[in-house]
Amino acid sequence: MRFEERYGEAVTDSAGKDDYEHHGGFPRYTPAEVGPEYGRLVDALRTLQDLAVSTAPTPEVIEDAAERVEALIDLLKPFAVPEGEQPAGRVLSLPGRGSLLMLPWTVEKFDAEGVRSRGMFRRYHLGGNGAAHGGTLPLLFDDLFGMIQHAYGRPISRTAYLHINYRKITPLDTELVVEGSVDKVEGRKTFISAVLKDREGTVLADCEALMVQLLKGQP
Numbered sequence: 265m266r267f268e269e270r271y272g273e274a275v276t277d278s279a280g281k282d283d284y285e286h287h288g289g290f291p292r293y294t295p296a297e298v299g300p301e302y303g304r305l306v307d308a309l310r311t312l313q314d315l316a317v318s319t320a321p322t323p324e325v326i327e328d329a330a331e332r333v334e335a336l337i338d339l340l341k342p343f344a345v346p347e348g349e350q351p352a353g354r355v356l357s358l359p360g361r362g363s364l365l366m367l368p369w370t371v372e373k374f375d376a377e378g379v380r381s382r383g384m385f386r387r388y389h390l391g392g393n394g395a396a397h398g399g400t401l402p403l404l405f406d407d408l409f410g411m412i413q414h415a416y417g418r419p420i421s422r423t424a425y426l427h428i429n430y431r432k433i434t435p436l437d438t439e440l441v442v443e444g445s446v447d448k449v450e451g452r453k454t455f456i457s458a459v460l461k462d463r464e465g466t467v468l469a470d471c472e473a474l475m476v477q478l479l480k481g482q483p
């Protein structure tokens with residue numbers, strides 16, 4: 265299957281053509297096929313996270329909510345699968361690739377020239393005084409860098425360092441765009457950089473990182 269059929273028009277044929285023999289000890293990641301109900305579930309869980317950190321219910325409501333969440337846990341538990349088999353993180357068309365951990369951003373460009381993603385920081389990303397928590401930006405950049413080097417055709421690598429410059433406050437509930445690309449490759453080392461901007465083009469943060477290709481069997 266061509267990559268644009270798997271991932272949508274934002275993805276070109278050159279993306280992801282790397283060699284899995286050089287992926288250290290990693291499981292092989294393949295795109296997941298899911299129905300619309302999967303995106304619905306992930307979206308609802310994100311809203312639940314927003315509410316979990318922004319409400320002050322009565323003890324009775326808290327108890328009721330705890331029981332309902334425990335019932336949900338019981339429902340999902342029997343379907344646990346090993347890493348690489350869950351849809352989460354493998355659905356490029358969904359915000360955050362369908363992973364609750366990742367920022368709920370949507371990839372709109374994914375090719376060897378770079379990756380661009382658009383979205384918002386939400387209430388559950390709050391650091392203080394309306395701004396995104398400083399620790400959520402490295403998550404955004406690090407995941408973007410993983411996609412950038414995958415789209416560039418580099419084997420799976422691990423982040424050796426990641427340097428962020430926080431230039432301005434990153435607001436919540438405001439559409440933002442992050443875009444980055446490979447700057448250079450030196451043997452096992454891939455140097456990548458990216459910029460986070462608001463809709464007016466103001467730079468909120470920029471980031472550069474070194475990713476080192478894993479050796480055979482390296483975790």
Ligand SMILES: CCCCCCCCCCCCCCCC(=O)SCCNC(=O)CCNC(=O)[C@H](O)C(C)(C)COP(=O)(O)OP(=O)(O)OC[C@H]1O[C@@H](n2cnc3c(N)ncnc32)[C@H](O)[C@@H]1OP(=O)(O)O
Pocket residue numbers: 293294295296353354355356410411414420421422423424425451452453474476477478479482
């Ligand atoms: C399918 C649908 C969706 C598709 C789309 C999704 C795609 C999605 C893909 C998933 C992708 C997952 C990607 C996981 C990404 C993490 O998991 S990142 C997690 C956070 N990072 C870590 O845990 C890394 C921990 N550190 C390590 O494991 C090791 O230190 C490393 C990074 C592997 C390097 O160790 P090493 O192999 O012993 O390498 P070493 O020989 O020390 O260094 C190699 C070179 O790098 C340099 N170097 C190493 N560290 C540094 C440093 N900190 N500063 C400067 N230079 C350094 C060395 O100087 C050396 O340079 P040269 O001498 O060759 O010029």
